[in-house]
Amino acid sequence: TLPLEHGAHRIGNRTDADMARWRSQRLGQFIHWGLYAIPGGEWKGKTYNGAAEWIRSWKEMPQQEYDNLYKQFNPVNYQPEEWAQQANDMGAKYMIITTKHHDGFCLWPSKYSKYSVAASPWKKDIIGPMVDAYNKKGIDVYLYFSIIDWNQPDWRAALKTPADSIAYQRFKVFVKNQLTELLQRYPTVKGFWFDGTWDDSWKNDGSFSDELEQYLQRLHPGLIIGSRLRADEKGARHFDSNGRLMGDYEQGWERKLPEKSADVHGNDWEGVMTIPENQWGYNARWAGHIKSSNELIEMLVKSASLGGNFVINFGPKSDGTFRTEEVQRMQEISRWMKINGSAIYGGTDAGFAKQDWGYYIRKSGTDSVYMVVCNVPVSGQLRVKLPAQTTLVNVTSLEKNIISGTPELIGKNEYFIHLDHKNQDAPFVILLQTSKDSRDNSGFEKAKT
Numbered sequence: 001t002l003p004l005e006h007g008a009h010r011i012g013n014r015t016d017a018d019m020a021r022w023r024s025q026r027l028g029q030f031i032h033w034g035l036y037a038i039p040g041g042e043w044k045g046k047t048y049n050g051a052a053e054w055i056r057s058w059k060e061m062p063q064q065e066y067d068n069l070y071k072q073f074n075p076v077n078y079q080p081e082e083w084a085q086q087a088n089d090m091g092a093k094y095m096i097i098t099t100k101h102h103d104g105f106c107l108w109p110s111k112y113s114k115y116s117v118a119a120s121p122w123k124k125d126i127i128g129p130m131v132d133a134y135n136k137k138g139i140d141v142y143l144y145f146s147i148i149d150w151n152q153p154d155w156r157a158a159l160k161t162p163a164d165s166i167a168y169q170r171f172k173v174f175v176k177n178q179l180t181e182l183l184q185r186y187p188t189v190k191g192f193w194f195d196g197t198w199d200d201s202w203k204n205d206g207s208f209s210d211e212l213e214q215y216l217q218r219l220h221p222g223l224i225i226g227s228r229l230r231a232d233e234k235g236a237r238h239f240d241s242n243g244r245l246m247g248d249y250e251q252g253w254e255r256k257l258p259e260k261s262a263d264v265h266g267n268d269w270e271g272v273m274t275i276p277e278n279q280w281g282y283n284a285r286w287a288g289h290i291k292s293s294n295e296l297i298e299m300l301v302k303s304a305s306l307g308g309n310f311v312i313n314f315g316p317k318s319d320g321t322f323r324t325e326e327v328q329r330m331q332e333i334s335r336w337m338k339i340n341g342s343a344i345y346g347g348t349d350a351g352f353a354k355q356d357w358g359y360y361i362r363k364s365g366t367d368s369v370y371m372v373v374c375n376v377p378v379s380g381q382l383r384v385k386l387p388a389q390t391t392l393v394n395v396t397s398l399e400k401n402i403i404s405g406t407p408e409l410i411g412k413n414e415y416f417i418h419l420d421h422k423n424q425d426a427p428f429v430i431l432l433q434t435s436k437d438s439r440d441n442s443g444f445e446k447a448k449t
């Protein structure tokens with residue numbers, strides 16, 4: 001291995017209480033809200049085909065006109081208590097809010113930038129009331145912060161001249177000041193979600209990103225920061241030049257999920273997902289495939305089964321309300337989580353052989369393994385193959401009328417669970433009580449349905 005000064009400083013997952021809490025939460029809510037919600041992907045009758053929060057970079061968008069949108073930011077229907085209530089109903093245990101996206105507009109009245117809500121008709125702090133409302137519901141808050149800042153004259157994507165380096169030096173002080181300010185203003189936040197760290201200016205400054213992370217940890221012990229912040233001294237990101245994960249969890253799963261356990265190497269990880277194919281900020285016209293609640297639930301289940309968190313993104317409108325499709329999904333997921341949430345919270349990789357009908361999720365630290373069935377086989381029976389030395393003690397379903405009769409034992413530790421032929425319209429959950437013992441007769445009590 002290479003001697004790295006600014007590579008991973010820890011091998012293996014964090015074992016502290018803050019990280020254990022994050023790991024148990026499993027379902028998060030991402031919120032992308034800012035000036036980009038005003039155009040909502042359209043400008044002067046034309047539709048922007050990119051992600052709505054990137055409209056400033058569209059050739060049809062005069063940047064000065066975009067930058068002046070702050071004069072229209074006035075979310076008269078913004079009700080953070082309602083936002084928190086609906087997130088709580090959905091079953092989200094943490095929320096990530098964009099304090100500042102790439103456009104540099106700050107949703108808090110920053111001392112270090114004029115380009116904030118303080119200059120808008122709204123005038124007031126957006127972030128504070130949101131943090132308070134979510135915390136009051138017992139939901140942890142993480143702050144999304146973009147290192148890229150198109151509004152800051154000292155921002156540089158690359159350092160080409162000595163003047164660039166002097167400007168970028170000022171920019172780094174600005175970044176550190178804003179992050180310090182955010183922690184001082186919102187001391188209950190549990191971590192940062194960094195973005196906009198792919199440019200050369202940042203990638204080639206691994207020592208700064210490392211010092212910054214350590215500075216933030218000292219300022220706010222226990223802070224949780226993903227792998228997207230850091231670069232090592234050779235410009236490697238997420239995984240250092242020795243292949244070791246930097247930060248507290250793998251933060252690269254954006255609009256995509258790992259397929260199997262081997263893809264995550266036992267690391268903590270988090271997947272963030274849009275409901276449309278690729279829109280984070282509000283876009284008036286959702287095109288392409290819009291994920292159903294069942295699709296989002298299956299992604300949540302898959303994430304928990306692979307030992308990771310799943311965060312669903314929402315893009316509120318400029319007035320502070322949510323679009324119908326997003327409210328609908330929060331309500332449908334809420335219904336599912338109220339019945340099946342016990343399979344998700346505290347869930348992790350069960351280490352069982354994957355079957356076609358769906359996913360196994362182990363309640364961390366126990367012998368309870370949930371089966372979440374997403375693909376009911378036409379045979380009407382679910383095959384369960386237990387790892388060696390594992391005995392099946394009991395089988396129950398979280399809802400009634402799922403299992404018919406007693407599971408059939410075939411071979412040493414294989415079972416067929418027969419299903420009640422009701423056609424289910426959502427994933428359903430069966431709980432396996434197992435035990436690690438060498439009894440080879442695998443005695444089996446009658447399954448209770």
Ligand SMILES: COc1ccc([C@@H]2N[C@@H](C)[C@@H](O)[C@H]2O)cc1
Binds near residue numbers: 032051053195196272
């Ligand atoms: C260069 O490609 C991207 C893709 C997405 C992003 C941002 N990350 C997501 C979490 C959103 O904030 C999106 O704007 C930035 C650059």
